Amino acid sequence: MAGAFLVALDLLGTFVFALSGAAAGVKSRLDLFGLMVLAFAAGNAGGISRDLLIGAVPPAAISDWRYLGVSLLAGLATFFWYPNIDVRRRPVLLFDGAGLALFAVTGTQKALAAGLNPVMAALMGMLTGIGGGMLRDVLVNETPTVLRADLYAVAALAAGVVVVVGHLLHYPSFAFMIVGALLCFWLRVMAIFRGWHLPLASSRAQRN
Amino acid sequence: MAGAFLVALDLLGTFVFALSGAAAGVKSRLDLFGLMVLAFAAGNAGGISRDLLIGAVPPAAISDWRYLGVSLLAGLATFFWYPNIDVRRRPVLLFDGAGLALFAVTGTQKALAAGLNPVMAALMGMLTGIGGGMLRDVLVNETPTVLRADLYAVAALAAGVVVVVGHLLHYPSFAFMIVGALLCFWLRVMAIFRGWHLPLASSRAQRN
Amino acid sequence: MAGAFLVALDLLGTFVFALSGAAAGVKSRLDLFGLMVLAFAAGNAGGISRDLLIGAVPPAAISDWRYLGVSLLAGLATFFWYPNIDVRRRPVLLFDGAGLALFAVTGTQKALAAGLNPVMAALMGMLTGIGGGMLRDVLVNETPTVLRADLYAVAALAAGVVVVVGHLLHYPSFAFMIVGALLCFWLRVMAIFRGWHLPLASSRAQRN
Numbered sequence: 001m002a003g004a005f006l007v008a009l010d011l012l013g014t015f016v017f018a019l020s021g022a023a024a025g026v027k028s029r030l031d032l033f034g035l036m037v038l039a040f041a042a043g044n045a046g047g048i049s050r051d052l053l054i055g056a057v058p059p060a061a062i063s064d065w066r067y068l069g070v071s072l073l074a075g076l077a078t079f080f081w082y083p084n085i086d087v088r089r090r091p092v093l094l095f096d097g098a099g100l101a102l103f104a105v106t107g108t109q110k111a112l113a114a115g116l117n118p119v120m121a122a123l124m125g126m127l128t129g130i131g132g133g134m135l136r137d138v139l140v141n142e143t144p145t146v147l148r149a150d151l152y153a154v155a156a157l158a159a160g161v162v163v164v165v166g167h168l169l170h171y172p173s174f175a176f177m178i179v180g181a182l183l184c185f186w187l188r189v190m191a192i193f194r195g196w197h198l199p200l201a202s203s204r205a206q207r208n
Numbered sequence: 209m210a211g212a213f214l215v216a217l218d219l220l221g222t223f224v225f226a227l228s229g230a231a232a233g234v235k236s237r238l239d240l241f242g243l244m245v246l247a248f249a250a251g252n253a254g255g256i257s258r259d260l261l262i263g264a265v266p267p268a269a270i271s272d273w274r275y276l277g278v279s280l281l282a283g284l285a286t287f288f289w290y291p292n293i294d295v296r297r298r299p300v301l302l303f304d305g306a307g308l309a310l311f312a313v314t315g316t317q318k319a320l321a322a323g324l325n326p327v328m329a330a331l332m333g334m335l336t337g338i339g340g341g342m343l344r345d346v347l348v349n350e351t352p353t354v355l356r357a358d359l360y361a362v363a364a365l366a367a368g369v370v371v372v373v374g375h376l377l378h379y380p381s382f383a384f385m386i387v388g389a390l391l392c393f394w395l396r397v398m399a400i401f402r403g404w405h406l407p408l409a410s411s412r413a414q415r416n
Numbered sequence: 417m418a419g420a421f422l423v424a425l426d427l428l429g430t431f432v433f434a435l436s437g438a439a440a441g442v443k444s445r446l447d448l449f450g451l452m453v454l455a456f457a458a459g460n461a462g463g464i465s466r467d468l469l470i471g472a473v474p475p476a477a478i479s480d481w482r483y484l485g486v487s488l489l490a491g492l493a494t495f496f497w498y499p500n501i502d503v504r505r506r507p508v509l510l511f512d513g514a515g516l517a518l519f520a521v522t523g524t525q526k527a528l529a530a531g532l533n534p535v536m537a538a539l540m541g542m543l544t545g546i547g548g549g550m551l552r553d554v555l556v557n558e559t560p561t562v563l564r565a566d567l568y569a570v571a572a573l574a575a576g577v578v579v580v581v582g583h584l585l586h587y588p589s590f591a592f593m594i595v596g597a598l599l600c601f602w603l604r605v606m607a608i609f610r611g612w613h614l615p616l617a618s619s620r621a622q623r624n
Contacts, residue, residue: 025355031406033362034355037338048261053464055473057263062328120478130453134555139342139352144555147441147450154449198447233563239614241570242563245546256469265471270536347550347560 005174006106009181010047011070013102014061018043018074020096021136025078028140032079038139039075040068043099046131050107050124054114096133096145097188100152101181104129104159108180109173118164125160126153129184150197151187159184213382214314217389218255219278221310222269226251226282228304229344233286236348240287246347247283248276251307254339258315258332262322304341304353305396308360309389312337312367316388317381326372333368334361337392358405359395367392421590422522425597426463427486429518430477434459434490436512437552441494444556448495454555455491456484459515462547466523466540470530512549512561513604516568517597520545520575524596525589534580541576542569545600566613567603575600 021042025035044061051059061067107128111121130146130153137144146152159180166176190196229250233243252269259267269275315336319329338354338361345352354360367388374384398404437458441451460477467475477483523544527537546562546569553560562568575596582592606612 028356030355031358033365033406034360037355037361052260052468053474053478058261058324062261062324062332065325065327068327068331116474116478117481119481119484123484124478138346138554139355141349141352141557144557147446147453147555148444150447152450153453157449198449236564238563239566241573241614242568245563245569260468266469266532270469270532270540273533273535276535276539346554347563349557349560 006109007066009102009177010060010106011066013099013106014043014047014067015070015074015099016095017046017099017103017132018071019078020099021132022075022078023095024136024140024142025075032075035079036072036075038136039078040071041139042132042136043067043071043074044132045135046103046128046133047107049131050111050128053127054111054116054124056110056114093192094189097155097185097192100129100133100156100188101159101184103132104156104184105163105177105180108160108163109177112164112167118168121167122157122160122164125163126156129153129156129159150191150195152191154198155184155187155191158187214317215274217310217385218268218314219274221307221314222251222255222275223278223282223307224303225254225307225311225340226279227286228307229340230283230286231303232344232348232350233283240283243287244280244283246344247286248279249347250340250344251275251279251282252340253343254311254336254341255315257339258319258336261335262319262324262332264318264322301400302397305363305393305400308337308341308364308396309367309392311340312364312392313371313385313388316368316371317385320372320375326376329375330365330368330372333371334364337361337364337367358399358403360399362406363392363395363399366395422525423482425518425593426476426522427482429515429522430459430463430483431486431490431515432511433462433515433519433548434487435494436515437548438491438494439511440552440556440558441491448491451495452488452491454552455494456487457555458548458552459483459487459490460548461551462519462523462544462549465547466527466544469543470527470532470540472526472530509608510605513571513601513608516545516549516572516604517575517600519548520572520600521579521593521596524576524579525593528580528583534584537583538573538576538580541579542572545569545572545575566607566611568607570614571600571603571607574603 018039022035022039024042025038030038044067048059048061051057104125108121108125111124112118116124133146134144137146162180162183163173163176166173187196226247230243230247232250233246238246252275256267256269259265312333316329316333319332320326324332341354342352345354370388370391371381371384374381395404434455438451438455440458441454446454460483464475464477467473520541524537524541527540528534532540549562550560553562578596578599579589579592582589603612
């Protein structure tokens with residue numbers, strides 16, 4: 001039951017991240033197939049990295065057909081409806097934020113289940129969240145949003161911390177997963193619409 | 209016998225991909241050693257990724273000296289003969305296409321031997337084919353040919369599918385590997401010389 | 417005893433590489449958290465790659481808290497003192513050289529301990545040394561210093577070879593590790609201050 005819930009969240013995260021990957025592919029004028037590859041990479045690179053690091057080989061994204069299916073579906077949807085979907089840049093950012101939130105909580109939960117200590121489990125959740133976006137941006141030669149965007153990695157980590165706290169308190173995991181995901185998404189929304197951000201190092205002020 | 213044939217094809221693929229990596233290194237004005245590193249990376253990143261994902265650790269490219277030797281040979285050959293080899297851009301693209309074809313079929317075959325299901329085996333073949341070129345392009349900060357080039361990843365996947373079909377029909381694997389490799393190479397040649405390509409998403413037409 | 421010495425060198429290498437990663441993050445105007453991520457990536461990507469390739473899962477950087485702690489410390493130090501630290505570009509290059517030297521020797525030693533053959537152990541040392549810098553540069557979209565810088569990968573390999581020679585002669589490993597690290601650092605210093613470099617392929621001379 002909890003396992004099915006975890007997989008469903010994970011597949012949903014894969015779908016929205018694959019959408020963001022496919023949208024980046026369209027922007028870079030990739031063909032249909034390159035777009036599919038980028039959708040799969042963006043949707044699954046974070047989870048694959050996590051699985052390699054915690055020793056869960058072969059990774060779920062390789063052994064379970066549904067991750068591939070969901071990624072291809074997202075790629076096809078983007079291919080056919082892209083002009084209607086991406087009128088401005090914000091929808092892509094919101095998809096991205098939703099995928100980040102879902103991956104951060106499912107990644108943390110999987111790392112806890114694999115027996116990692118709480119600090120590292122939260123970091124694995126963050127990696128799951130930011131890994132796909134990092135690979136997507138590196139592949140289309142863009143400046144990596146993941147490192148530059150306001151409250152990005154930190155939002156993913158916050159979600160991971162919420163899940164870990166729930167785990168340490170022995171509360172039901174899915175409640176804390178939902179709270180963590182909502183917190184992460186809310187932080188990203190604040191960053192996108194209100195411009196919330198962390199401080200930059202002081203070099204800028206002194207140099208300009 | 210079949211094993212030796214597989215290794216020979218794999219080493220040949222490593223050689224031609226290492227040539228393409230070294231040629232990209234010369235273009236980016238890397239020194240002799242950086243060129244060797246890029247030759248090794250381009251020649252072996254796809255196979256190493258595949259081996260990590262299917263749990264074959266340490267990867268063949270690390271445990272078997274010949275992959276290193278073949279890569280260094282390709283690096284040296286490029287270093288000394290580059291001006292004669294690369295008069296125009298097309299020879300590099302043809303080397304690249306041949307390496308893609310060889311890697312796609314050997315990668316699929318190895319994944320089948322490791323017990324992966326047919327769909328994933330074909331995708332692992334594609335990854336073996338495009339992984340080295342992706343890393344090569346990312347490292348020299350070029351737009352990744354692998355995602356942008358016409359019929360690139362799709363050609364690798366076509367080769368993988370041919371090998372998988374042969375496997376499912378219990379035909380001798382090397383016949384289907386040769387057919388798959390020729391199909392992949394022919395698709396790339398058509399794309400390079402005739403401009404064959406897959407459709408782009410419709411955004412371009414509507415925006416320009 | 418030898419184990420503690422190895423870990424101490426490894427943590428020191430992580431610290432100086434994390435400094436170089438954080439400095440690159442400040443240059444690219446990442447926020448505090450992105451800077452931490454880049455510090456961790458630069459400090460640990462080489463070691464994590466090596467551990468994945470030799471099958472030591474989960475990698476030390478994931479299972480041992482100290483690698484994370486040291487990386488965050490370096491990130492914080494850079495964040496607060498950056499204007500004082502990086503007056504010119506050379507200090508960053510020297511930190512980088514010191515990290516390279518430490519990682520090359522500890523990486524080689526770990527690969528030998530894992531039972532790899534001498535040639536591959538030296539190459540794993542080189543990978544440990546250059547992996548973090550490669551990821552750092554790819555993430556901030558810079559031309560990879562690692563491949564372009566004079567005597568970079570070759571200096572790391574030289575350190576690895578020294579360690580391997582000591583291992584084959586059954587000499588005490590830490591003496592050869594110190595010699596190897598000093599050789600690597602000295603080669604980098606000569607490259608930075610005296611412009612030592614390896615030959616480029618002849619294409620440049622013929623084309624300009």
